[in-house]
Amino acid sequence: MSGQPTLSGNRGLQIEEKLIFEMDNPGSVAVDLPEPGPIDLDRMGGVARRGRIGLPDLSEPQVVRHFTRLSQKNYGIDSGFYPLGSCTMKHNPRLSEKMARLPGLADLHPLQPQKTVQGALEVIDSLAFWLKELTGLPAIAMSPAAGAHGEWCGLMAIRAAHEDRGEGHRRRMLVPESAHGTNPASAAMCGFTVDPIPAKDNGRVDLDAMKAKLGPDVAGLMLTNPNTCGLFESEIIEIAAAIHGAGGYFYCDGANFNAIVGRVRVADLGIDCMHINLHKTFSTPHGGGGPGAGPTVLSAALAPYAPVPYVVHGPQGLELVEGAREGAKPFGRVKGFHGQFGVFVRALAYIASMGADGLRQASGDAVLNANYLQASLSDALTASFDGPCMHEALFDDRFLKDTGVTTLDFAKALIDEGYHPMTMYFPLVVHGALLMEPTETESRETLDQFIAVVKGLAGRAKAGAAEDFKAAPRLTPRRRLDETLAARAPVLRWKAST
Amino acid sequence: MSDTRFTKDHEWISVAGDIGTIGISDHAQHALGDIVFVELPEIGRHLAQGAEAAVVESVKAASEVYSPASGEVIAINQAIADQPGLVNEGAEGAAWFFKIRLSDPAELAGLMDRATYDGYLKTLE
Amino acid sequence: MRYLPLTESDRRAMLDVIGAKDVDELFRDVPAAARLAEALPLPRHQGEMEVERAFTRMAHKNLSAGCAPFFIGAGVYRHHIPASLDQLLLRGEFLTAYTPYQPEVSQGTLQALFQFQTQVAMITGMDVANASMYDGATAAAEAAIMACRVTKRNRVILSGTLHPHYVETTETSLRYTEMTAEALPPDPLGFEDLLGRIDAATACVVVQNPGFFGGVKDLRPLAAACHGAGALLVVMVAEPTSLGLFDSPGAMGADIVVAEGQSLGIGMNFGGPGLGLFATRDKFVRQMPGRLAGQTVDVDGKRGWVLTLSTREQHIRREKATSNICTNSGLCALAFSIHLTLLGETGYARLAELNHAAAVRLEGKLKAVKGLRVLAGSYYNEFAVHLGDDVDAAQVVDALADRGILGGVPASRFWPSWPELRPVLILAATETNTEADMDSLVSALKEVLS
Incomplete structure (x- = not known):
């Protein structure tokens, strides 16, 4: 009976939903607006619109139901366990949402006179204070909008510092092969060439190979720490000394700062700058792809080059510096206005809730949870590296050898079991990678259930159930989608004729 | 295609007179998977040996196609730009990418013949 | 701590499975010299009430747009959100x-x-x-x-x-x-x-x-x-x-x-x-x-x-x-x-008309302010005005704020070293502005400029 098609095409709570453009009911309104006063055609530059745009008309109940139904086709952290490695999918506190909606913080214009926004500047200044204290670095650029944007900001500061010292010829940036794709892409946008450095068998940077690449044209090193394999770079102090000895700067990709916050200050590792993904470490929602925020901490050597704007303490209270100022040599501006303020409020509310003690407990629990997964699954799967991991556990696909099941199939089978898949095929340095990041906000019970499911699936794969895996997922609103078709004949918008 | 020669980047070139026909190897199309997009060079462009000449993409990978030899582009295979899937079907035959008028045929001596290329592929496994 | 589900007994049991003495042991790859022995000397965790109190205090230090006649645009606009x-x-x-x-x-x-x-x-x-x-x-x-x-x-x-x-x-x-x-x-x-x-x-x-x-x-x-x-x-x-x-x-x-x-x-x-x-x-x-x-x-x-x-x-x-x-x-x-879905074709056009009409109305009312002239011949919901050769628009905006009015953006905020832009003020009006808002702005401008 369960397989019999329904008359509507719906299946219980899985309800088919058309595009809004297919629901157009001209004349319907979802917003009651007053009659406009006189329009002055003389004031419209001769370009008043003629003709329709083609937007659909719907009523409020239809719109609310439409987007509610769409939401039900999504999996979020609120829905269940989301062990997506390198993405830090942890609980998003609703207090942070509530604080971000206080009218005194949300209903503010960025260009109000500064005396009318002292509380907002206090939010920025307080968050900056915490981020500097937690990293041990003395300066910060608050405005970058996301992690990759923070990378670019840090590398721009490095480039500006070299130029200022007459060393603009330093154009080679060392980047480990295992880096996120954003690292080489950000380096290229600053005019650097990317020189890859290899990893050792233990998943860490090959220090000797890195030293061999040093030279007078080296601008710096970009290193994710803990790295993309979920491992702490144990020789990081030597790495920092080597890059500094060669006249370069040390950029740390702070995507994995959540593993060490409150336990290590990156300044003590010799790092010159690092971006911080507020949407990861400080638990602001990912929102289906953003917005994030990527404030970037800077060492004293890089501080003068920080972009505008920034907040300083002045005689009349907090001041926002938006242009040139004595002693500063900003490399420019990275976005409009003053940064992702709405994200700042949420991150600061999270930090205030957790406190120094809670942040330290969170990184400890994140690492504990990941090691618990690694230890509990090491019989059933194949861990890529020995020894403790940090906040994420990395496995490869050796356990699937000769089963006919791929990493992708395995992940899709997890969907039918009610989980979001782990990260697959990243980092590239491991074959068929499965990268699991449980985060500190998962209970032991959740982890135990997940462990049992993963073990069960591994057993089935080894028992020859490849066909079942290939057919997964079966229970989702849509099953595997044809990505080749999507790319060969792109349909990127709805059109009236289709 | 006994006169076909290969590069370490998995391009092939087949020469008739002073015209070289260039494509990607069967190994390369297989490694990429379903090809979804091909970008071809402009006719008349002069390519140095090893220059980026074309792009071939699958859903999850993109790869540059480098010219195995120097010369001027005199023809492109519009069919594979229109139907990129053809590359999966006939990479070393009908799905050639472009033709050049060789400016330095001596360069070909540095490329691999079929047997050498097959041996090279074994070292990559 | 409310966001952390693990209890001490959970942690103990999990460490046993891992085979580690304590959590610090899991951080053994971190160079010892860089490991912090305890939490940094910064404020400790707080309950929801304490956090709300602190944020409400910061929010109250601001003059929010809903509490003032508001005419600022210049790249960020205040509209009603359903x-x-x-x-x-x-x-x-x-x-x-x-x-x-x-x-x-x-x-x-x-x-x-x-x-x-x-x-x-x-x-x-x-x-x-x-x-x-x-x-x-x-x-x-x-x-x-x-x-x-x-x-x-x-x-x-x-x-x-x-x-x-x-x-x-x-x-x-x-x-x-x-x-x-x-x-x-x-x-x-x-x-x-x-x-x-x-x-x-x-x-x-x-x-x-x-x-x-x-x-x-x-x-x-x-x-x-x-x-x-x-x-x-x-x-x-x-x-x-x-x-x-x-x-x-x-x-x-x-x-x-x-x-x-x-x-x-x-x-x-x-x-x-x-x-x-x-x-x-x-x-x-x-x-x-x-x-x-x-x-x-x-x-x-x-x-x-x-x-x-x-x-x-x-x-x-x-x-x-x-x-x-x-x-x-x-x-x-x-x-x-x-x-945009809530607005639809009809609502989107209506919203735009309302915005333009608000600006037209504001321009009309501003005619009563002596010395002020509107610079743009055509506009949507925003225009620049010149307040008079000797007037510093930044000071005017400051004086308006003292009267509880958020009255536009002075061009000098962006170009502090351009004297010819000193008297230029950029004003926006949207569907959120009432007649009373506009009248307040106009009378305050008259007062400040006199």
Whole structure:
């Protein structure tokens, strides 16, 4: 009976939903607006619109139901366990949402006179204070909008510092092969060439190979720490000394700062700058792809080059510096206005809730949870590296050898079991990678259930159930989608004729 | 295609007179998977040996196609730009990418013949 | 601690499974010299009540827009946001989802993005739009870079109508590349000659419409001049509600349209997060930055959506990617799309009329202020005014704030070293402004200027 098609095409709570453009009911309104006063055609530059745009008309109940139904086709952290490695999918506190909606913080214009926004500047200044204290670095650029944007900001500061010292010829940036794709892409946008450095068998940077690449044209090193394999770079102090000895700067990709916050200050590792993904470490929602925020901490050597704007303490209270100022040599501006303020409020509310003690407990629990997964699954799967991991556990696909099941199939089978898949095929340095990041906000019970499911699936794969895996997922609103078709004949918008 | 020669980047070139026909190897199309997009060079462009000449993409990978030899582009295979899937079907035959008028045929001596290329592929496994 | 489920006994049991003495042992790869023995000497954790108290205190130090007659625009606009929008945005399945890389469990986000892309393409008059950039400023910079990629030229002309933050962000983005930006001086009167500057080396002209000082222009002659020289026309729309009333940039010949989407569905939030809109012609789609949702079918033949054309992006193309962008403004794109869905064709046009009518009304009332003259001959919901040769607009704004009125932005905030801009004030009026607001502004201006 369960397989019999329904008359509507719906299946219980899985309800088919058309595009809004297919629901157009001209004349319907979802917003009651007053009659406009006189329009002055003389004031419209001769370009008043003629003709329709083609937007659909719907009523409020239809719109609310439409987007509610769409939401039900999504999996979020609120829905269940989301062990997506390198993405830090942890609980998003609703207090942070509530604080971000206080009218005194949300209903503010960025260009109000500064005396009318002292509380907002206090939010920025307080968050900056915490981020500097937690990293041990003395300066910060608050405005970058996301992690990759923070990378670019840090590398721009490095480039500006070299130029200022007459060393603009330093154009080679060392980047480990295992880096996120954003690292080489950000380096290229600053005019650097990317020189890859290899990893050792233990998943860490090959220090000797890195030293061999040093030279007078080296601008710096970009290193994710803990790295993309979920491992702490144990020789990081030597790495920092080597890059500094060669006249370069040390950029740390702070995507994995959540593993060490409150336990290590990156300044003590010799790092010159690092971006911080507020949407990861400080638990602001990912929102289906953003917005994030990527404030970037800077060492004293890089501080003068920080972009505008920034907040300083002045005689009349907090001041926002938006242009040139004595002693500063900003490399420019990275976005409009003053940064992702709405994200700042949420991150600061999270930090205030957790406190120094809670942040330290969170990184400890994140690492504990990941090691618990690694230890509990090491019989059933194949861990890529020995020894403790940090906040994420990395496995490869050796356990699937000769089963006919791929990493992708395995992940899709997890969907039918009610989980979001782990990260697959990243980092590239491991074959068929499965990268699991449980985060500190998962209970032991959740982890135990997940462990049992993963073990069960591994057993089935080894028992020859490849066909079942290939057919997964079966229970989702849509099953595997044809990505080749999507790319060969792109349909990127709805059109009236289709 | 006994006169076909290969590069370490998995391009092939087949020469008739002073015209070289260039494509990607069967190994390369297989490694990429379903090809979804091909970008071809402009006719008349002069390519140095090893220059980026074309792009071939699958859903999850993109790869540059480098010219195995120097010369001027005199023809492109519009069919594979229109139907990129053809590359999966006939990479070393009908799905050639472009033709050049060789400016330095001596360069070909540095490329691999079929047997050498097959041996090279074994070292990559 | 309320966000951490593990108890001490959980931790003990888990450490036993791992075979570690304590959690510190798991950090043994960290050099001992850099390991902190205990929590930093900073405030400890707090309950919800304490946090709410602290944030309410900070919020009360601000004069929020809802508590004052409010006339500020200049790139961020105050509009009414329907109540249902925020409720939908707070649905956890939207709010707490990641980027939709796993399409089977992300059809909601993907369909929403596909609809968003369609709406953006429709209002801009373009073929295709991406799934968002960070904000208007970064979208402008990315458009300039894309135009260089498309034309294989390196010179970018930035109009004096472009928001100064967009100019600065674009200049910064090009600073250490082969590309160069020629930024024209601020153009409050709409007199600049762009046509005479376009030559065979020009990759694109970036122009804002309505301009930063409010002026609205027919861009067709500029488009023709660009195309005649083999350059692209990039049009920035800082106030996207305006497209409900005016010809779209696409209809006027734009090749790339970028916009700041904050006006629709997104609060002001002290300037961030915003929403970068990015639209172009079909033929340039593979040169576009950012994510794209595309339509396809699943193994059962049912229509569905995936992220597509990803080979343009950093996670595949690395240093050769069209941009380094990864995280974008997903939830803001959803908010924009919900607002535009609620408005529909009818409501969108009505909203734009209301905004224009508000500005017309404000202009009329300002005639009563002696010495003040409106600079723009055409406008949407914002215009620059000249307050008189000896008047410092910044001081006027300051004095208005002392009277509880948020009365526009002085041009000198952006160009402190341009004396001729000292008397220039930029005023915006939207559907949120009442007659009483306008009367308060006018009488306060009279008082301050007398």
